[in-house]
Amino acid sequence: MITVLIAEDMHMIRGALVALLALEDDMRVVAELERGDEIVAAALRTRPDVAVVDIDLPGLDGLSAAERLHEELPECRTMVLTGLSQPGNLLRALKAHVRGFIVKDAPAQTLADGIRRVHAGERVIDPDLVAAALETGSSPLTRREADVLRAAESGLPTERIAATLALSPATVRNYLSNAISKVGANNRIDAIRISRNAGWL
Amino acid sequence: MPAVSAVPATNAPWSGPAAPPAGRRLTWAVHAGAGRRTLTDSSYSDRTIRLLSAAPLAVLAAGVGVQLVLTPVYNSGARSTLLTLALMACYMPMVGYLTWSAAHLRRPRGGWWMLAATAGVIAAGLVLIGNEWQMTLAHLLVAVLIVLPRRWSVVGGCLVLAAVVPVDLLVDPAPNPLWTMLVVGQRAGAVLVPTWFVGTLRRLRANRETLAEQAVLRERIRIDRELTRTVGDSLSIIAERGAGAAVLAGTDPERARQELAVLVDGSRRALAEARSLIRTYQRVPLRSELDTAVTLLSAAGVSVRLVLPDHGLPRYADAELREALRSAVDRLLREQSECAYVIALQGSGSDDALHLTVSADGTVSVDGTAR
Numbered sequence: 001m002i003t004v005l006i007a008e009d010m011h012m013i014r015g016a017l018v019a020l021l022a023l024e025d026d027m028r029v030v031a032e033l034e035r036g037d038e039i040v041a042a043a044l045r046t047r048p049d050v051a052v053v054d055i056d057l058p059g060l061d062g063l064s065a066a067e068r069l070h071e072e073l074p075e076c077r078t079m080v081l082t083g084l085s086q087p088g089n090l091l092r093a094l095k096a097h098v099r100g101f102i103v104k105d106a107p108a109q110t111l112a113d114g115i116r117r118v119h120a121g122e123r124v125i126d127p128d129l130v131a132a133a134l135e136t137g138s139s140p141l142t143r144r145e146a147d148v149l150r151a152a153e154s155g156l157p158t159e160r161i162a163a164t165l166a167l168s169p170a171t172v173r174n175y176l177s178n179a180i181s182k183v184g185a186n187n188r189i190d191a192i193r194i195s196r197n198a199g200w201l
Numbered sequence: 202m203p204a205v206s207a208v209p210a211t212n213a214p215w216s217g218p219a220a221p222p223a224g225r226r227l228t229w230a231v232h233a234g235a236g237r238r239t240l241t242d243s244s245y246s247d248r249t250i251r252l253l254s255a256a257p258l259a260v261l262a263a264g265v266g267v268q269l270v271l272t273p274v275y276n277s278g279a280r281s282t283l284l285t286l287a288l289m290a291c292y293m294p295m296v297g298y299l300t301w302s303a304a305h306l307r308r309p310r311g312g313w314w315m316l317a318a319t320a321g322v323i324a325a326g327l328v329l330i331g332n333e334w335q336m337t338l339a340h341l342l343v344a345v346l347i348v349l350p351r352r353w354s355v356v357g358g359c360l361v362l363a364a365v366v367p368v369d370l371l372v373d374p375a376p377n378p379l380w381t382m383l384v385v386g387q388r389a390g391a392v393l394v395p396t397w398f399v400g401t402l403r404r405l406r407a408n409r410e411t412l413a414e415q416a417v418l419r420e421r422i423r424i425d426r427e428l429t430r431t432v433g434d435s436l437s438i439i440a441e442r443g444a445g446a447a448v449l450a451g452t453d454p455e456r457a458r459q460e461l462a463v464l465v466d467g468s469r470r471a472l473a474e475a476r477s478l479i480r481t482y483q484r485v486p487l488r489s490e491l492d493t494a495v496t497l498l499s500a501a502g503v504s505v506r507l508v509l510p511d512h513g514l515p516r517y518a519d520a521e522l523r524e525a526l527r528s529a530v531d532r533l534l535r536e537q538s539e540c541a542y543v544i545a546l547q548g549s550g551s552d553d554a555l556h557l558t559v560s561a562d563g564t565v566s567v568d569g570t571a572r
Contacts, residue, residue: 094501094534124535125531133493133497134490134493
């Protein structure tokens, strides 16, 4: 019997996932969560074989949660559900030791088969996601530029970003300017949107 | 064959989907503050045109200064200087307005009246001041060439230049009509050349914007046609099938179930078509795809090395090569092997075709050829 933890913030989708897996004889859902920051604690309590995690979760995003889960409970394998709109997340997911990466609109049977294969130690990645990731290209941003964009995303003014990242305001402005130029954006908001969609943040 | 080690692509030259198209930036770009300004930067070219628009007015103002300096030199009377000042104050604003309008490609309001008034003031100046005033005929020539319709402006301009001859003979104690005509023409040209230049720049910019709008429109129509042909047709069928299934649900649940199964298949096909269509709009350079592939595989713990051809890579891969690369990456991501892989792109020798091979310990596991 494969024990599964499900983390999905949308109630209807979570219910549908649980219902789908309930139809499988060899699977049992041991935890249903709607927040990313609850995943590690629930996993340590229930010890699932596979964690099925959505990327966009409140509290802590799915990939960060997967990374922490791998540190705390390496025997639990993580499978991520995502949309094709953020193919750059594939790279982050692979770095976070995610074993499965499946698009949300895949056929229902793909999920159950994917969980079985991930449980068996295989890596399951939707070929469409691989194609989309290759088409998106690698991130043009340096680590610092990505940090500055992330800080700017939260609406902080330049001086606060500089204080947070221990940089001077002029350096922050330079990083922002470089990032805007590199991603071909018109302004910092546009740069954040493009980078976020490509999964570079 | 040189071996190119897999390197993190983070600092690689940017070549993602949002990169500006090649050739957009010009090589003479100048530094301006933190960013780079280029000729194609619209705000920069706008500012340049605005600055250049002031050039004809500056030349006119310089002409006024020269005239005010020359008058006392040739005629020591203060009366002539004051008259020059007064008469120029009468007509120069009008000539300035005409020049400004021409530089902005606008038809001057009351242009004919201004031309007549300018001609009157300049004629009066010739009578009242005499010899040193005749250079102001250059301003009359400017007004004539701007106000008159194009085909008549040449005739009008020639008439003004021709009028210089009798005027010079009448007012100049040592007449030299040819020289005076040359100077008048040169002074008029000093105002008109920058005016026409700025006007031409504005016309070019307007035409460029029109072409860009037309290109966007054509592209939208093309995308609309392709979407209608592919996804639109599929969505229509899905809608019809869905409506049919809804009707059958109450009377024949088994057929409704079959219809729904067909509908689900159709939906997935439509989704695949939409993705395939969107993919054709995205062109990522081959080098970027290869770097991304290596980065993805390295992140997954797959050790991989790139070997590239001696003669360099084509900028973009064709469909076959892209497909070969994708299937190679897809397969290697699923592989659980511990061995190191080599992704090699080699020319086939006889033609320009590139051959992609993926090998582990010398064993070819995936290959693909593309031209």
